[in-house]
Amino acid sequence: MVQEIWHLDTRRTRSISAENPTGEPGAGGRAIAGTGAFAAAGLGRGWKVSPSIDLGPGETVTLADISGPGVIRHLWLTTDRSILRDFTLQMYWDGAPDPAIAVPLGDFFCNGWDQLALVNSQQIVVAPAGGLNSYWPMPFHSHALVTLHNGADRHVPVYYQITYVEEDIPDLSGYLHATWRCSDPLGAPAVHPILETGGGPGRYAGTYLAVQPRADGWWGEGELKFYLDDDAEYPTICGTGTEDYFGGAWNFDLEGAYRPYSTPYLGMVQVIPPHRIYEPHQRFGMYRWHIPDPICFEDSLRVTVQALGWREDGHYLPLEQAHIASTALWYHALP
Structure with missing residues (x-):
């Protein structure tokens, strides 16, 4: 259960993206190479040098590898919106060998067909022009692993941000x-x-x-x-x-x-x-x-x-x- 926004406690927010692949404190925006290096030429470090990753055909990338306990609170991602069902989103909890979540990317975000549909719901939001947002809370005790597989026949850019909170998880929590x-x-x-x-x-x-x-x-x-x-x-x-x-x-x-x-x-x-x-x-x-x-x-x-x-x-x-x-x-x- 999400506590009131005004309730101050010991929880800590972390966020993983291509600009901060580990989510460590003070580690964001430090890249010196990446998909934005050409556009940032002359601006120097900290100016959107690594806003995304390039995912090749048949490749699987680790988007997040997190030590717990914690709760993933928000996942935002965008890529080639014409082939969303060609990607597979997978999530593993607490060292389990098999993924608890294994779903085509489009279907996870209520877009199972090849034409983009905007979604305005409590748990899933799809915003113009292909911003995929999940607000499903995803608790874990010791470890969370999030991967994305490209089943298409071409390279695609993937922009993403996974925000989680380091916090204790009750024993009766479900995955x-x-x-x-x-x-x-x-x-x-x-x-x-x-x-x-x-x-x-x-x-x-x-x-x-x-x-x-x-x-x-x-x-x-x-x-x-x-x-x-x-x-x-x-x-x-x-x-x-x-x-x-x-x-x-x-x-x-x-x-x-x-x-x-x-x-x-x-x-x-x-x-x-x-x-x-x-x-x-x-x-x-x-x-x-x-x-x-x-x-x-x-x-x-x-x-x-x-x-x-x-x-x-x-x-x-x-x-x-x-x-x-x-x-x-x-x-x-x-x-």
Whole structure:
């Protein structure tokens, strides 16, 4: 829990960027070589000599290697916004061999498709013209490692800043996890698995969903279902439709058009192309953050979404050819 801004204590703020790769006190802006060296010629040290890094095709770079305890409070990054899904963001907590977060960069920032969408939410902000901001708090006890992999076929510049606070972490704190799953095509049954995890306790914190229905008409009749702990065939939490889960209603259709929206905890920020409706190859991106309404589980959690359309004869239509990609975020006792 973030304390009041006026509360003075012993916490210390540190920040890692290409200008201060270690985050050490007094170590920022000291580079004598870097991607800005030519532009800074004649100005000397301290004048934006190293504002970014160059990331080659197939390369993985360590953005941050931090000793704890602490909490990452803000991550800002920008790069080639046309290929955001070609990058993979990974985060490891407390020496775990496998990443707790392993997600395409675009999907982590609610931009799963190849056209930039601006996002104005509590946890994720995407600002003009491609500034990617995360405000998900990420606590760790002893160590945090953040990497970025370039899966594209060209060199790209990467500008970034990771701000964290050195502070003690309560024993009952959870680690942030995120996983990405893609079904393309979905197949039968038309149910996409968003998350299946055990070894709780934990709290489910958010969903980003990228959908291409590949069928005419309305595509969002499917329910999101949360199977908690001992649930077997039937879930404890079951919604009434995809647009309902993301806070909308009635097909997102307002006077014959989809209306994108972005609010603190939920939104539909991508409609591609924007001025058409009920077409099979349109693409959609939606998010919901369970901050005021976390989904708590003691041991295990399974989350699914149905891909279900609507036929003109009044019957449901399973969308077996749909493209669905999901990013699930949750806090977990295990790193």
